[in-house]
Structure formats: C-alpha cells, structure tokens
Amino acid sequence: MAQATGQPHFLQHHFTDVEQQRESAKLGMWIFLITEVLLFGGLFCAYAIYRSWNPDIFHNAHVHLDIFAGTLNTVVLITSSVTMALAIRSMQLGNRPATLKFLITTLLLAAVFLVVKYFEYSHKIHLGQLPGKFYTFGGIEGTNPHIFFSVYFLMTGLHGFHVLAGMGVITWLIVRTQRNAFSAEYYTPVEMTGLYWHLVDLIWIFLFPLFYLVG
Amino acid sequence: MNELPTKSYLNDPKGLKSWLLTLDHKRIGLLYLFSIMAAFALGGIFAMLIRLELLSPGKDFMEADTYNQLFTLHGAIMIFLFIIPSIPAILGNFALPLMIGAKDVAFPRLNLASWYIYILGSAFAVYSMVAGAADTGWTFYTPYSTETTTSVISMTLGAFILGFSSIFTGLNFIVTIHKLRSPGMSWFKMPLFVWGLYATAIIQVLATPVLGITLLLLIIERVAGIGIFDPAMGGDPVLYQHFFWFYSHPAVYIMILPGMGIISELISVFSNKKIFGYKAIAFSSLGIAFVSFLVWGHHMFVSGQSELAAMIFSFLTFFVGIPSGIKVFNWVTTMYRGSISLKTPMLYALSFLFLFTIGGLTGIFLGALSVDVHLHDTYFIVAHFHYVMMGGTVMAFLGGVHYWWPKIWGRMYSELWARISVALIFVGFNVTFFSQFILGSQGMPRRYYNYLDQYQPLHAFSTYGSWILGLGFVIMAVYLVHSLFKGRVAGSNPWGALTFEWTTASPPPHENFATIPETTHGPYDFDKIVPKRTLTED
Numbered sequence: 001m002a003q004a005t006g007q008p009h010f011l012q013h014h015f016t017d018v019e020q021q022r023e024s025a026k027l028g029m030w031i032f033l034i035t036e037v038l039l040f041g042g043l044f045c046a047y048a049i050y051r052s053w054n055p056d057i058f059h060n061a062h063v064h065l066d067i068f069a070g071t072l073n074t075v076v077l078i079t080s081s082v083t084m085a086l087a088i089r090s091m092q093l094g095n096r097p098a099t100l101k102f103l104i105t106t107l108l109l110a111a112v113f114l115v116v117k118y119f120e121y122s123h124k125i126h127l128g129q130l131p132g133k134f135y136t137f138g139g140i141e142g143t144n145p146h147i148f149f150s151v152y153f154l155m156t157g158l159h160g161f162h163v164l165a166g167m168g169v170i171t172w173l174i175v176r177t178q179r180n181a182f183s184a185e186y187y188t189p190v191e192m193t194g195l196y197w198h199l200v201d202l203i204w205i206f207l208f209p210l211f212y213l214v215g
Numbered sequence: 216m217n218e219l220p221t222k223s224y225l226n227d228p229k230g231l232k233s234w235l236l237t238l239d240h241k242r243i244g245l246l247y248l249f250s251i252m253a254a255f256a257l258g259g260i261f262a263m264l265i266r267l268e269l270l271s272p273g274k275d276f277m278e279a280d281t282y283n284q285l286f287t288l289h290g291a292i293m294i295f296l297f298i299i300p301s302i303p304a305i306l307g308n309f310a311l312p313l314m315i316g317a318k319d320v321a322f323p324r325l326n327l328a329s330w331y332i333y334i335l336g337s338a339f340a341v342y343s344m345v346a347g348a349a350d351t352g353w354t355f356y357t358p359y360s361t362e363t364t365t366s367v368i369s370m371t372l373g374a375f376i377l378g379f380s381s382i383f384t385g386l387n388f389i390v391t392i393h394k395l396r397s398p399g400m401s402w403f404k405m406p407l408f409v410w411g412l413y414a415t416a417i418i419q420v421l422a423t424p425v426l427g428i429t430l431l432l433l434i435i436e437r438v439a440g441i442g443i444f445d446p447a448m449g450g451d452p453v454l455y456q457h458f459f460w461f462y463s464h465p466a467v468y469i470m471i472l473p474g475m476g477i478i479s480e481l482i483s484v485f486s487n488k489k490i491f492g493y494k495a496i497a498f499s500s501l502g503i504a505f506v507s508f509l510v511w512g513h514h515m516f517v518s519g520q521s522e523l524a525a526m527i528f529s530f531l532t533f534f535v536g537i538p539s540g541i542k543v544f545n546w547v548t549t550m551y552r553g554s555i556s557l558k559t560p561m562l563y564a565l566s567f568l569f570l571f572t573i574g575g576l577t578g579i580f581l582g583a584l585s586v587d588v589h590l591h592d593t594y595f596i597v598a599h600f601h602y603v604m605m606g607g608t609v610m611a612f613l614g615g616v617h618y619w620w621p622k623i624w625g626r627m628y629s630e631l632w633a634r635i636s637v638a639l640i641f642v643g644f645n646v647t648f649f650s651q652f653i654l655g656s657q658g659m660p661r662r663y664y665n666y667l668d669q670y671q672p673l674h675a676f677s678t679y680g681s682w683i684l685g686l687g688f689v690i691m692a693v694y695l696v697h698s699l700f701k702g703r704v705a706g707s708n709p710w711g712a713l714t715f716e717w718t719t720a721s722p723p724p725h726e727n728f729a730t731i732p733e734t735t736h737g738p739y740d741f742d743k744i745v746p747k748r749t750l751t752e753d
C-alpha cells in the first residue's frame with residue numbers, strides 16, 4: 001500500500017521502517033527452515049534406526065544405487081546454490097538482467113537434478129527395487145532388503161518434492177523480477193528464497209553420502 | 216456513561232468479503248473464535264453421547280463400533296481442532312499485538328492463511344466423520360490404524376494439515392514478539408501472557424513438523440504398505456509411538472502454557488496486586504517448553520522400551536513438576552494480601568488453580584514407573600488428562616474469554632449468569648471426572664464399551680456430572696450471545712488493568728491505537744499506579 005508520508009511502496013503498514021520489515025522476514029524464514037530440518041529429522045532418525053538394525057542390508061543394497069548419477073546431482077545442486085547466491089548479489093547491486101540470468105540458470109539446474117532423479121527412479125522401478133510390498137528384486141542378500149528402498153524413496157522423494165516447490169518459487173521470482181518488483185533497496189523475497197534453496201542443497205549433501213557412499 | 220465508538224475493527228470496513236479477506240489480527244481472531252467454538256460444541260456433543268452410553272453396562276443405545284468411532288472423534292476434534300489452536304489462535308491473535316503495542320502481527324497474510332488451512336484441515340476431519348469415522352483413538356497407533364477399514368486417512372490428513380496452521384501461528388508470534396514490540400517494551404516489561412505465547416510458539420515450531428512427518432509416514436504406510444511400521448516386514452510399530460509422542464507430549468504444553476499465561480494476567484489484575492515472581496513465571500514457561508521435549512517416553516512405559524530408557528524418562532518427567540510448581544506458588548503468593556475481586560474471570564482462575572494442581576499432582580503419580588504399570592490405560596489416565604486439559608486449559612481459556620470479552624465486543628455479559636455458569640461447570644466437571652480417578656484406581660480400563668456391574672454407580676455418577684457440565688455451557692452460550700446485543704457498554708478499561716490493550720477503545724479501532732503507546736510502567740505495577748476503571752459495580 002502506498003503511503004502518503006513518503007514511505008517506500010513496499011513497506012507494509014504495520015512496520016515502522018524497512019529495516020524492521022526485513023529483519024522480521026529473515027527471522028521468520030530462519031524459523032521456517034528449522035521446521036524443515038525437524039521434518040527431515042524424523043526421517044533421518046528412521047534412517048539411523050533401520051541402518052543400525054540392518055547394517056548388512058544397507059551395505060548390500062546401496063551398491064545398486066548409481067554413484068555416477070548421485071555425484072552428478074550433487075555437483076548440479078551445489079552449482080545451483082552458487083548461481084542462487086549470485087542472483088541475490090546481483091539484485092543487491094541493482095543489476096536486474098544479471099539477476100534474471102542467474103535465476104533462470106538456477107531453475108534449469110534444478111530441472112536437471114529432477115531429470116537425473118527421474119532416470120534413477122525409473123530404473124529402480126523397472127528392476128523392482130522398491131519399498132515394502134512392491135519390492136520384487138531378487139539380487140540382494142539378507143531379510144527385508146526392501147527396508148533400504150523404503151527409506152531411500154521416502155527421503156529422496158521428500159527432498160525431490162522440496163526441489164519442485166523451490167522451482168515453483170524461483171519461477172515466481174523470475175516473473176516478479178521481470179515486472180521490476182525488486183531493486184537494490186528491496187530484494188527480500190530473492191534473499192529468502194536463497195536461504196531456502198541452500199537448505200534444500202544442504203539436505204541433499206547429507207542424503208548423498210548416507211545412501212550412495214555407505215560402503 | 217460509556218459509549219461504543221462509532222468506528223471500530225468490527226464495523227470498519229463492512230461486508231462479508233471484508234471479513235473473509237481480512238488481514239486484521241483481531242478479525243482473524245474472531246474467525247478462529249467462531250470456527251473453534253463450532254468444533255468445541257461438536258466434540259462436546261460427542262462426549263455427552265459417550266457418557267450417556269456408559270450410563271449402564273452393555274448396550275444402551277449405540278453399537279460398540281459406533282462407540283469406538285465416537286471416542287476417537289471426541290479425542291481428535293478436541294485435541295486437534297479445539298484445544299491446540301484455542302488460546303493462541305483466538306485470544307493470542309486478538310490480544311498479542313495489542314498487548315505489545317503493535318499494529319498487527321508480523322505476517323498478517325500468513326495469519327489469514329493459517330485460518331484457511333485450519334478450515335481445510337477441519338473439512339478433512341469432518342469428511343472423515345461422514346465417510347466411516349476412524350475408530351483408532353486419537354493416537355492412531357499402528358498396526359491397528361493401518362488395518363482398520365474406517366477412514367483413518369482423511370482424519371490423519373486433516374491433522375497433518377492442521378499442523379501447518381499451528382506452525383504458521385507459532386512462527387508469526389515468535390517474529391511478532393521479537394520484532395514488533397513498541398518502543399520501550401523490553402522483554403521483562405512484556406505481559407506474562409505474551410511470555411506464555413512465546414514459549415508455546417517455540418514448541419509449536421519445533422514439535423509440529425515431527426507430527427507432520429509421522430502422520431505422512433502413517434498415510435504412506437496405509438496407502439502403499441511400505442512396511443516401515445510393520446514388524447512382519449522388518450518395520451517397527453514402537454517407532455511410530457516414539458515419533459507420535461515426541462510431538463504429542465510437547466503438544467500438551469502447547470495446550471497448557473498459553474493458559475498459564477492467561478492465569479498470570481487474571482490473578483494479578485483481580486487481586487489488584489503486582490504479580491509475585493515475574494521472572495520466575497516467565498522463565499518457568501521456557502523451562503517447561505524445554506523439559507517437554509525430553510519426557511515423551513513416559514507414554515510408553517509398557518510399550519516395550521528398555522528399562523533404562525523408562526527410568527530416565529520417569530526421572531525427567533518429575534522435573535516438569537518444578538516449573539509448574541513455581542508458577543502455582545507465585546500465583547498463590549500474588550493473591551496473598553491482595554484485594555481480591557471475585558469476578559467471573561477470577562472464578563475461572565481459581566478453578567484453574569484448584570483443578571490444575573490436582574491434574575499436575577496425579578501426573579506425578581503416573582510418571583512413577585511402578586504406579587504407572589498399574590494405572591496405565593485406565594480411567595485414572597482419562598481423569599488426569601481431563602483435569603489438566605479441561606480443568607487447566609479450558610478453565611484458563613474461559614477465564615480469558617470472559618476477561619477480554621468486553622475488549623473484543625465493547626459490551627459486558629451478565630455477571631450473575633456468568634457466575635451461575637462457572638459454578639455449574641466447576642461442580643459438573645468434578646462430578647464427571649473425579650469419579651473417574653476412583654474408577655481408574657479400581658481397574659476400569661479406558662476406551663471400553665462395556666464394564667463390570669461393580670463400576671456402574673461411579674459411571675452413572677460421572678454421566679450425571681456431564682449433564683451439569685453441559686447445562687453450564689448452554690447457559691454460557693446464551694448469555695454470551697445475549698451480551699452482544701444487550702450487554703452494558705464496558706468502556707476501555709472495565710477491570711482496571713494496566714496492560715496496553717486496556718488503553719485503547721473497546722472495541723479497538725482497526726489500527727489498534729490512535730498513537731503507538733509507550734511503556735512507562737510495568738504490566739503489573741499496581742503498587743505504583745491506580746488505573747482508572749471504566750465500569751463500576753452495579
């Protein structure tokens with residue numbers, strides 16, 4: 001709402017100044033990220049328990065994951081975190097074209113991540129390396145090898161969903177940037193999305209060794 | 216005499232659309248008030264039906280399966296739709312920004328979104344009722360919850376969605392309290408209700424995501440049979456219980472902490488005396504929030520967790536008694552030599568003190584391992600839980616509703632009828648639930664449809680109590696609605712309180728204050744300031 005008092009147009013009425021608004025958004029975002037950590041925390045806990053009960057299965061099953069695909073995706077996501085950071089930096093400097101460029105790159109890298117994940121998943125579905133009652137693969141020794149794939153699909157699936165959600169938000173940012181909504185004075189949404197995107201990246205950095213490199 | 220302001224948040228702007236799209240925290244509080252009260256009425260009717268069926272052994276008027284569904288719905292609705300959101304989402308939303316001298320919460324749009332998410336989650340819960348209601352109990356324990364043919368998914372999905380609503384409220388409050396306090400209001404000048412909401416919000420934010428993932432896993436388990444909680448497939452049903460109680464024990468503090476905050480306000484204002492031990496009360500809220508995360512295993516003493524774990528959980532559970540005791544002693548000391556006025560809100564506060572103390576002490580019994588093995592899954596648990604939740608939280612909630620009622624609407628309810636109602640509720644409550652302590656100690660198991668003849672007199676007694684209780688609530692509904700039209704105009708400060716919300720008009724204007732108030736004194740400095748009351752005795 002535009003204010004008659006010469007306040008910037010992006011300042012909401014219940015904040016006294018821009019600084020207070022920005023600080024509030026930041027704190028809110030950090031709290032949101034904590035809730036995300038706890039959401040995944042439950043699954044990490046399940047991982048720890050089932051792995052400690054079935055160390056052999058986790059070892060025997062993990063060799064069926066594609067380390068090349070996993071490594072590729074790790075590189076892709078880390079790169080996307082860099083481009084996201086560059087997008088924020090560009091907006092801080094008021095460079096809108098550069099911001100757009102970096103945001104689009106981030107979006108494309110996220111898409112690459114999901115495409116690679118798609119090929120990994122479809123390969124597993126083809127072989128029957130699946131959770132619970134869908135498990136039909138015969139090549140892993142030990143009782144209940146499907147447990148590994150239950151945990152694998154749950155965790156990477158939830159993570160993949162977060163990548164997808166991030167892509168939605170980044171698309172929205174691209175549209176908003178094109179419409180000139182952000183400036184060197186006001187880029188809070190870009191910055192907050194960046195925080196979220198780094199967390200998504202960070203979670204993958206834990207998932208990658210826990211599943212692909214447990215041997 | 217007092218007059219209502221011509222323009223207030225209630226009538227400016229006008230129209231249904233302006234309410235449904237409102238970003239005003241006061242209006243959102245009212246949207247929550249109406250929807251949560253509807254849930255409370257529904258859960259209450261279910262409770263009355265359960266008690267009616269238990270009037271005598273065997274079938275009275277419903278089948279055992281229906282009975283199982285009813286106690287599940289009663290529990291799930293009262294927990295997820297009523298008591299968790301009740302105080303923060305209604306009274307917190309209305310009063311928090313006013314009490315810290317802010318124009319609104321930090322994220323008004325998120326606040327409105329939380330209400331719509333609440334409605335969506337409730338819609339799933341209601342759908343579950345008509346589509347073959349769940350009969351698992353509100354805890355949704357596996358393996359039964361993955362096997363029963365009733366509609367577990369829509370109910371758990373409803374609870375999952377309601378979790379987001381709770382998280383958004385908590386997140387909003389933390390940021391609001393950190394960043395939007397008016398100039399001069401330092402942390403230790405904040406009203407204690409704000410401290411209570413703050414501690415609550417921390418738990419909401421930290422615990423609710425774990426419930427989210429738990430219910431998500433349960434839904435996936437039920438839909439896809441991934442075996443994560445199924446021992447036949449290498450999964451672990453006890454893991455479900457750990458996950459569930461990691462949320463649901465702290466959740467009982469989501470329910471009680473804001474209530475304790477209200478009690479601090481009421482005791483000080485109606486004793487007309489500075490609160491005793493302000494910092495002790497404030498920090499004990501944070502202490503309770505902290506300890507709450509370390510005691511979940513006391514729900515699983517007989518679920519097959521290790522003896523060592525059970526001993527540690529039992530030991531830690533006793534610690535909860537310390538900050539709770541600190542609060543109770545400080546409240547009692549505040550009243551000592553105060554000039555106590557027994558208005559309706561104070562009557563609720565006194566009821567709280569009495570009932571919560573019983574509820575808390577019986578909690579210590581249950582935290583003791585050997586005693587718990589005997590009392591586990593009996594009516595003793597049911598009675599303990601209702602003394603804490605209804606005797607504690609609901610009494611505090613009702614006290615808060617009556618305390619802020621004149622601020623919300625600008626009008627007073629009938630003090631006489633309110634006192635009759637509080638008396639009926641207090642007596643009815645004790646008749647209903649004290650008998651259940653005795654039933655439980657004699658071995659009556661909870662959730663049973665049928666029982667031995669020897670339990671009949673106490674069951675009947677308990678059912679009679681539920682009628683008194685129900686009558687009290689019906690009277691309350693009538694005089695509260697009546698007050699909206701015919702109540703005396705209250706003026707800005709009917710109780711003579713010192714916190715900010717009483718410095719602005721009743722009902723307040725859309726922007727809360729004509730000018731942002733400045734902190735010149737503490738919230739309970741009755742020793743230094745004589746507040747001007749706008750309403751005199753009849």
Ligand SMILES: [Cu+2]
Binds near residue numbers: 464467510511513514
């Ligand atoms: Cu507990």
